[in-house]
Amino acid sequence: MGAIGGEELMKWEKMDGNGNGNGNGREEKILVLVRLRPLNEKEISRNDVSDWECINDTTVLFRNSLQERSMFPTAYSFDRVFGGDSTTRQVYDEGAKGIALSVVSGINSSIFAYGQTSSGKTYTMTGITEYTVADIYDYMQKHEERAFVLKFSAIEIYNEAIRDLLSTENIPLRVLDDPEKGTIIERLTEETLRDWSHLKQLLSVCEAQRKVGETSLNETSSRSHQILRLTIESSAREFIGKDKSTKLAASVNFVDLAGSERAAQALSVGQRLKEGCHINRSLLTLSTVIRKLSKGKHGHVNYRDSKLTRILQPCLGGNARTAIICTLSPAREHVEQSKNTLLFASCAREVTTNAQVNVVMSDKALVKHLQKELARLENELRTPAPPDYTALLRKKDQQIEKLEKEVRDLIKQRDLAQSRIEELLLAVRNDQASTQWDGQEGITCEDEYVTSESSSVKLSGTTPQQENGNSPSSSSITLYAARTEEDSNDICKEVRCVETDGSTIASDSAGISNGETESASGPTDERNHFRNRVNIGALEQNFQDLQNTINLLVTPPPYADDDGEQEVESRMSNSTSFRLTRSRSCRANLMTSSSPPEFENTPPNDFEKGFPGRPDGGGMQRKLWDLPPPEYGGCAAGGKLLRSDSQSSLGSVMLEEAQKNKTSGEEDVIPSVDTFVAGLKKMAKLQFDQVHGSGAEGDDGLGKNVKSIGLDSISDSPPADWPQEFARLQKSILELWEACNVSLIHRTYFFLLFRGDPMDSIYMEVEVRRLSFLKETFSKGNPAVQDGRTLTSASSIKALRRERGMLSRLMNKRFSEEEKKKLYRKWGVNPNSKRRRLQLIHRLWSNTEDPNQVHDSASVVAKLIRFSEQGQALKEMFGLSFSPPKMVRRSLGWKHSMASIL
Numbered sequence: 001m002g003a004i005g006g007e008e009l010m011k012w013e014k015m016d017g018n019g020n021g022n023g024n025g026r027e028e029k030i031l032v033l034v035r036l037r038p039l040n041e042k043e044i045s046r047n048d049v050s051d052w053e054c055i056n057d058t059t060v061l062f063r064n065s066l067q068e069r070s071m072f073p074t075a076y077s078f079d080r081v082f083g084g085d086s087t088t089r090q091v092y093d094e095g096a097k098g099i100a101l102s103v104v105s106g107i108n109s110s111i112f113a114y115g116q117t118s119s120g121k122t123y124t125m126t127g128i129t130e131y132t133v134a135d136i137y138d139y140m141q142k143h144e145e146r147a148f149v150l151k152f153s154a155i156e157i158y159n160e161a162i163r164d165l166l167s168t169e170n171i172p173l174r175v176l177d178d179p180e181k182g183t184i185i186e187r188l189t190e191e192t193l194r195d196w197s198h199l200k201q202l203l204s205v206c207e208a209q210r211k212v213g214e215t216s217l218n219e220t221s222s223r224s225h226q227i228l229r230l231t232i233e234s235s236a237r238e239f240i241g242k243d244k245s246t247k248l249a250a251s252v253n254f255v256d257l258a259g260s261e262r263a264a265q266a267l268s269v270g271q272r273l274k275e276g277c278h279i280n281r282s283l284l285t286l287s288t289v290i291r292k293l294s295k296g297k298h299g300h301v302n303y304r305d306s307k308l309t310r311i312l313q314p315c316l317g318g319n320a321r322t323a324i325i326c327t328l329s330p331a332r333e334h335v336e337q338s339k340n341t342l343l344f345a346s347c348a349r350e351v352t353t354n355a356q357v358n359v360v361m362s363d364k365a366l367v368k369h370l371q372k373e374l375a376r377l378e379n380e381l382r383t384p385a386p387p388d389y390t391a392l393l394r395k396k397d398q399q400i401e402k403l404e405k406e407v408r409d410l411i412k413q414r415d416l417a418q419s420r421i422e423e424l425l426l427a428v429r430n431d432q433a434s435t436q437w438d439g440q441e442g443i444t445c446e447d448e449y450v451t452s453e454s455s456s457v458k459l460s461g462t463t464p465q466q467e468n469g470n471s472p473s474s475s476s477i478t479l480y481a482a483r484t485e486e487d488s489n490d491i492c493k494e495v496r497c498v499e500t501d502g503s504t505i506a507s508d509s510a511g512i513s514n515g516e517t518e519s520a521s522g523p524t525d526e527r528n529h530f531r532n533r534v535n536i537g538a539l540e541q542n543f544q545d546l547q548n549t550i551n552l553l554v555t556p557p558p559y560a561d562d563d564g565e566q567e568v569e570s571r572m573s574n575s576t577s578f579r580l581t582r583s584r585s586c587r588a589n590l591m592t593s594s595s596p597p598e599f600e601n602t603p604p605n606d607f608e609k610g611f612p613g614r615p616d617g618g619g620m621q622r623k624l625w626d627l628p629p630p631e632y633g634g635c636a637a638g639g640k641l642l643r644s645d646s647q648s649s650l651g652s653v654m655l656e657e658a659q660k661n662k663t664s665g666e667e668d669v670i671p672s673v674d675t676f677v678a679g680l681k682k683m684a685k686l687q688f689d690q691v692h693g694s695g696a697e698g699d700d701g702l703g704k705n706v707k708s709i710g711l712d713s714i715s716d717s718p719p720a721d722w723p724q725e726f727a728r729l730q731k732s733i734l735e736l737w738e739a740c741n742v743s744l745i746h747r748t749y750f751f752l753l754f755r756g757d758p759m760d761s762i763y764m765e766v767e768v769r770r771l772s773f774l775k776e777t778f779s780k781g782n783p784a785v786q787d788g789r790t791l792t793s794a795s796s797i798k799a800l801r802r803e804r805g806m807l808s809r810l811m812n813k814r815f816s817e818e819e820k821k822k823l824y825r826k827w828g829v830n831p832n833s834k835r836r837r838l839q840l841i842h843r844l845w846s847n848t849e850d851p852n853q854v855h856d857s858a859s860v861v862a863k864l865i866r867f868s869e870q871g872q873a874l875k876e877m878f879g880l881s882f883s884p885p886k887m888v889r890r891s892l893g894w895k896h897s898m899a900s901i902l
């Protein structure tokens, strides 16, 4: 006695009252003792022999006298083994005492007895408990400087029900989990011991209360697990009531387990059999827990599978010192159970507990302790430990290394991107040198109607003929560059044009993009990958180079893309950079280019010749939307091209007038009514001269030629059945307009101005004749020549296409969103479709059979060209009213009217 306390106490970490230590308690393995009882009288009477022998203090040997001699004996080693001749006192003193008495030092402890039925558990534990309590009281007597408080409680677990052995009430108790105290038993009686005799009395009560039954193996077999708990609190008497007052509090558990048994051996039936089942089941759980714990405290340990393990959890792997006394029956008939017990013992030897000294502080002491701890922490904050410069330097070095690697990667990416851009620039330059843009097949210029797929400039390794078998009907500007050998992916590189304001860049097919301008074909994975890798900022200059190169070819178009809607228009208004669009295409851009020197003196091609107003020597400045050349002014006879001012088209005259007045903007190139009327006058004059033979201005004798080619002269008076004739002429004119691709503006003016006045008949006759001739000429595949300009059916189609584009763009200016929606609905155009405005324009004047559609077409175009604002009064204003004065004969009136015009 006296081994625990003083210096011994210093080995254990102190723990507060809630069982919380600093985690550095003392780990130790469960102490495993084996006690082999002697053969009892029954066994001796049966002439049983013991096959077990304790060959030393730690080894028990199994020597089966019945087995073959060749079989080697089996030795089992434990912390301590006690033979049949050992007394319980020895077991206590030499084994369990050190563990049991830890409790006086504030350390939880537990002593278990484990073994098969009738192996001597109760016999052993009764002695161990007695000796421990005796020693505790002895300790108390020897340490009068400390005040001790002993508390005692006792339970049994019988058929998986907990019973308070100090209570006479046979009520099962509940096991609860307390957040501070851990597992507790609800309403458990805890007696504070007055003295040693008091404890003896309580132990007697427990013994009396415990379920005991007779089996064939044990007349007084314990049918339950018994746990006696003695809690000891001690504090130094000198500090009691003072700030420094602390106390130690710990419990010692004496656990007498029920014995495992085989029903056949125990001859258990009925109640005993049921008890045996519960006993075996809970012992199995205990074995499982021990086995699991023996392999380390990893993973889940199923303590909760039985009340026994749940209650004993701290003793099995927690804050306690534990000793297990495994008792063996030496009888041969119990060999298997004995071996199982030793197996359990072997596992238990591997289980580690972590016992700590449980210190309970008084409130005052706790406050003082916390204040002291607080002061320490504050002091640490005020004078922080010097930084670990070595570690900091190491960390910085790592960061620098990482950044350097990133820089190397970025440089690689930049170089790769630059090489790609250089390839593109080379391709573009090659193309500049090789492309014959002035009318050769290499450049395909289409206006907005044709293209709908691409908004790009293509640099291709193939010619369009190679690509699609014919020609230049590509919808984009196609520049043919040399095929690069090294990268098949670059065979067809697409230079997409990016519309931005100040930061416009062009991106190549590798996907260098600002993310705003995906082409219709969409980005490829490669593009995305490349985009992610490229340092855009570092590449902007390269892109700018590319942009400048392309700027040599194009200049900003002055109006928006057909599809671009308001957004594009808005962008264009702010943009100072070039852009390439599909709708305007290269044609517009090329023709409006500020032009590199090599383009300036390029002679106009046939296509451009078709446009009046091309400035001499500065043809590149002409606007795309200059109205088309006269499509229907040509005249041919017998395959011989003829020209005459008298046959110059109305469109030509209108254009000339428009050219004179044009300033800027699309409205400026719309022939005004006065221009239109001027053309009418000119034609009427020519016709008048032809009919009446007067030498009119500009007459080159065509009148005779007209006669010679079979054209009848126009009657000088309206026919008698004018209403019918008007309807016939109007129908013919409508059909001829469509057949000859006549300007929609012309159609509109004509339709609105000539509404059936008999005096207008000459104009309608002239229109029919002129268009009929043009239709016939075009139908033969012959071109018509006017003013040195060749006109073909194709050129008239192109001109009409251009005009439609212009009108479609005007829609945004002339109609509100709501009005546009109504128009789309009316004309059967999907309001959400692409190029919806152009679709609508294409539907205008398309059905000559439907008077309503004709009327509506004229209305829409009139709104677009602001005809309605000029008003019908213009007809009068420009002297185009041929209504005969009432007092004048119709024919004379017409002549007079014509005279007045001329």
Ligand SMILES: Nc1ncnc2c1ncn2[C@@H]1O[C@H](COP(=O)(O)OP(=O)(O)OP(=O)(O)O)[C@@H](O)[C@H]1O
Binding pocket: 036, 037, 038, 040, 084, 115, 116, 117, 118, 119, 120, 121, 122, 123, 124, 218, 220, 221, 222, 223, 257, 258, 259, 260, 327
């Ligand atoms: N070491 C021993 N020396 C002498 N007798 C012993 C010894 N151990 C046990 N006995 C006797 O053996 C019998 C059975 O012992 P005990 O009741 O302690 O066994 P047990 O393991 O508790 O059995 P059970 O599990 O059935 O309760 C008792 O009569 C007991 O006196």
